[in-house]
Amino acid sequence: MTDVSDIWIYLSQEPLLWLTATLVCYLAGDTVSRLCKRHPIANPVLIAVALLAAILWATGTPYATYFEGAQFVHFMLGPATVALAIPLYNNLHHLKATALPLIAALVAGSTTALLTAVGIGMAFGLPLDILLSLAPKSTTAPVAIGIANEIGGSATLTAVLVILTGVIGAITVTTLMNALRITDYRARGLAAGVAAHGIGTARAFQVNETAGAFAGVGMGLNALLTALIAPYIMGLLF
């Protein structure tokens, strides 16, 4: 019988353990979410992240070791983004019929996300480097990091703020839309994609395919729009 610590040494050097752990913790999160009838607070990403963070902390595993296994899951974000073209195509009639409100909602949602982040941050007395990192927080991570680098924010801080924004958006969107009595899944999805990028889009797909398609469009167009206007707006403000 091999010593437990020998097995641990083997496992901790292979991607197998942390890839498996990522899938199992996600399944646990997804099960809890399903048992809670997809209640927004029981967000599967949040549950899985909390579980994994606790396991890494308890076993003293550095994030780099964890990521060697988890990178395979992380990698799939790219192909999944490309795959958004399919629901987009299947909902093309919806999108064509609502082109004008869609563009207007995109511009309104995108500029609001940027200006309120900076404005409220200023009101709370946050320092300039944090304000610059806050500006692209509603944009999908790779674009947000690019924008932060361009306007003088911190890439790492922006990555953290982007993920937090996504989780906040995914958790609040359903309750907020119900409170505002907005039942149109096109509006709900689009807003989620614009304000809370991929994590908001994931939440939208959980609820409704049309909402998911509109969220995907919102995320993609918001990435483009924010990349174009953020340097200009921040230049005017600071």
Added chain:
Amino acid sequence: MIYHLALLLICQLVGEVTSRSFALPIPGPVLGMTLLLILLLIRPAVAKATTPTATGLLSHLSLLFVPAGVGVVGHFDKLGENGLAILATLVISTVIALAVGALTFVKLVRT
């Protein structure tokens, strides 16, 4: 399924190469999505065939954010003494942006 996965990867690859070659502000996967959409418009049959693979991938889109999410936990100290103010800013700003986006859409669709 492998055929469709290859199609997604080819679109992403072309997107990444285009984005980097011209230093575009749009990330490769988003360009790849646009490219796939154009392909689908030219060959609608591909959409039907690719739908199961895409649906499978997108129904668990949340899973794909878990590794990045775990990374964020390790960087909570970056928020520093401003943690609470930053969190409050994110919540208020995101809620307002969600409301403005959805309300704009609903108001204009009705009129």
